[in-house]
Amino acid sequence: MSARHFELPPRPNLEYHRKRAKHLRHAYSAGDPVAVARVADVLGDRAAGRFLLSDAQFVVAQEHGFRTWAEFRAHVEGRGAAEERPVSRLVGVGPGIYASMADALLAELRRGDPGALRRLRAYVPRHATATSAAAAEPRDARLIIARELGFPTWRELVSFTERSRRDLGERRKKRRRLRREAGALLAGDTGRLAVLTYEQADVLLHMLAGPELIPGIRLGKELGVPRAGVEVLLGKASDLDLPLIRAARFDRLGYVRLLLDAGADPGVRAWGITPLENALYHGNTEVADLLARYGIVPAALWTYAACGRLDLVRGCFDADGRLRPDAAAARPDLADTGSGFPSRLPPADDPEEIVGEAFVHACQHGRIEVVRWFLDRGVHPDVAPYLGRTGLHWAIPGGHLQVIRLLLAHGADPARRDALLHADAETWLHLTTALHPPSPQTHHLHTLLRSHPVTRGPGAGSPGTLRR
Known part of the structure; x- marks a missing residue:
């Protein structure tokens, strides 16, 4: 259910x-x-x-x-x-x-x-x-x-939809009112920050978790603001867990590290998702690695594979090679991110589907040893357990050359299209590099995909069997 x-x-x-x-x-x-x-x-x-x-x-x-x-x-x-x-x-x-x-x-x-x-x-x-x-x-x-x-x-969906829209409007108003204080945070004005209420500190810390604290100011993996100002807010805030979940989504590595040091709970589940899941879904491998040091939550085959823990992946199978029942305690679904992704089709209890989920997320994060282990166990390189996205589709945004080469060497078909965007591997590469300047790696990937012979078999070049 x-x-x-x-x-x-x-x-x-x-x-x-x-x-x-x-x-x-x-x-x-x-x-x-x-x-x-x-x-x-x-x-x-x-x-x-x-x-x-x-x-x-x-x-x-x-x-x-x-x-x-x-x-x-x-x-x-x-x-x-x-x-x-x-x-x-x-x-x-x-x-x-x-x-x-x-x-x-x-x-x-x-x-x-x-x-x-x-x-x-x-x-x-x-x-x-x-x-x-x-x-x-x-x-x-x-x-x-x-x-x-x-x-x-x-009925409950409609009721909470109306409430959600009102709450979103209120949050936006609060953020607009705190723009001056956000400027103080950027300037490291600890005196001004010290007089804020705990509620204002909560809002600013939540804003800092995203890429755009103030319009026109882009934040990335680094903290991006003076640490002293952030520490003032951390000492006043009532909640560090929600900023952690949001920072994991936006690849704010330096901020994630600071929140964890301040006592944020890496195993918290809020907004329907854990910080680790948010990092994994969005391809933020460094953040995922940092969070995994505190524990892999949820504990499941797909999260173990995405974190590159081959030892834990092996432990999900019994001596006869059968998948253990608890390995599928949690299943991936991008709709959990709240980013507008459609829900996947209801997951089946089929062990091949469960293994396929783990395989594609291992590809997404460049976990070459885990990917190779699955291929050696007979996993098909074009398996697309949900959203119709194969390991190639998942590996391309992160530019994981070793994984891409391994998949192609095992017969992965770059002409296969996913069920969400109806895009083949070359189109996925174009989509993920469109907003970035050309790089030697991008050129190498284009050459690698174009030079690889494709298999125009059943389903190649067309949407997958899953609707989404």
Whole structure:
């Protein structure tokens, strides 16, 4: 099942849902338009004559994708009561965007798209065994979008979307008001910084985690501002963990090091992601290496491989070469970054898919020994476990020549296209170097890809089998 949004109850028990059903019944009886619309969406005109608590419970169960309240109750009392991984994937867009996504998904379901059916089965329990999406309704498509974004129901997604937009607006106002103080930070004016409130210090530290503290001032791997000023803020701040997660995303290596020294928690999960995951997803290998010294969180095959820990990768397999069950405790999904990436198709329990995820992220970070070990175990160099991106696609942005040569030597096809951008290896190279001046390495990569013979077999040069 999907992960939950970080502001929702981590363990919603049965009593919680019973109270929600009672509240719905009272609101419907009072003529509340939102409640009336919710009931009509599930029951149509059937609630006009009477609307009992059992009817309200049925509506709640249906909103969560279950056939009956009894099935929903069994889910909540069983595995549904376990704590789920929290996420926050809202990026400040209006609910109309999500409604359009649901409409597009419904069209895919009606066309019989295999990926859409896979999503239906994964996120709408009453369709868990469906062999066709012909019976799917608009509310099923809406529920899928909500679940992929970390919400148990469409209604909660819409509610938190509105709140997210308001919160984003408030954060932007606070940042604009603190531009003078940001200038003081750039100038190392410790006297001015010392009189700030803890809330202002929190905002400035969060701003410092990104590449643009003040418009026109670009920050990179180095701290970029006088350390004395930052230390004043660190001593006043109430939260160092959120800046750490953001700094890991933007490759702010010097700032990550300073936050860790000041006591930020490298294993924290906020906004649905850990600092290490954020660094790994965005290809920030040096930051990932620094964080991994404090511990690899989450502990899983793909994070071990991405961190280059061949010893831990080997430990994920038993003596007979079978993948251990706990190796897939966490699975990668770029949607967790909150950067607007679509959610991947629901991951399967297939060991080959799990190994493929680890393989491509090892390629992404240039972990040559891990990549070679997987290839020697029979992993196909063109495996594309999610987003349709092969090891070549993942390795090119980081310019990992050794890995790219190894993949090509094992038969990797540079003509294969990913499912997200529909780009082959040469196009990926162009996209990742377009904003940078030409370099000898870029020229070498172009030559290497163009001189390599390609295989125009089934699927080559076209989108992968996964929709995204």
